[in-house]
Amino acid sequence: MEDEKTMKDKRIMVAVDESEESMYALSWCCSNLLSQSTKSTTLLLLYVKPPPAVYSLDAAGLLFAGDVIACMEKYGKHLVNSVMSRAEAVCRDFDFNINIKVEKKVGSGDAKDVICTAVEKLGADILVMGSHDYGFFKRTLLGSVSDHCAKHVKCPVVVVKRPKFV
Numbered sequence: 001m002e003d004e005k006t007m008k009d010k011r012i013m014v015a016v017d018e019s020e021e022s023m024y025a026l027s028w029c030c031s032n033l034l035s036q037s038t039k040s041t042t043l044l045l046l047y048v049k050p051p052p053a054v055y056s057l058d059a060a061g062l063l064f065a066g067d068v069i070a071c072m073e074k075y076g077k078h079l080v081n082s083v084m085s086r087a088e089a090v091c092r093d094f095d096f097n098i099n100i101k102v103e104k105k106v107g108s109g110d111a112k113d114v115i116c117t118a119v120e121k122l123g124a125d126i127l128v129m130g131s132h133d134y135g136f137f138k139r140t141l142l143g144s145v146s147d148h149c150a151k152h153v154k155c156p157v158v159v160v161k162r163p164k165f166v
Contacts, residue, residue, distance in 0.1 A: 009101075010037060013044040013124035015115050015145075016087045018079070021130035023090055025160035029128045030094040042101045045087050046118050048111040049076055080106055112148040119153045127157045 016022045084104050107114035129146045150157040
């Protein structure tokens with residue numbers, strides 16, 4: 001008799017953003033992890049919006065603050081919809097042996113913290129991420145989200161590098 005762990009759905013989280021690297025990682029996940037899966041699987045697509053900017057405005061600037069904030073929120077919603085639509089299109093290109101349930105999740109804040117928290121809260125069995133392949137200096141200055149997640153999440157992490165010729 002199968003134990004409870006083997007019977008539960010497999011949950012694969014893919015961190016997606018506007019980059020080609022993240023869409024390539026999603027494509028890799030679909031062809032290497034999902035297309036060969038034999039049990040029910042949930043694909044968790046996670047997009048992390050950057051934290052809202054906080055501005056200090058003078059008295060005259062406050063008249064326009066509402067319009068600026070509304071415009072930024074509208075752009076943020078458009079960006080979320082655009083990224084998720086691209087991700088769904090990538091998934092549609094694959095013929096899966098089983099029914100794949102897709103859940104779209106959106107977080108806001110520092111990507112590395114939001115991703116780590118989401119992996120734990122949503123019970124992901126594996127995390128798939130793209131690599132921007134920053135050089136030493138950029139990685140030192142900006143930090144690496146994939147490095148941080150690999151060190152802090154409790155599930156396996158697959159970092160997919162996009163080939164230079166693709």
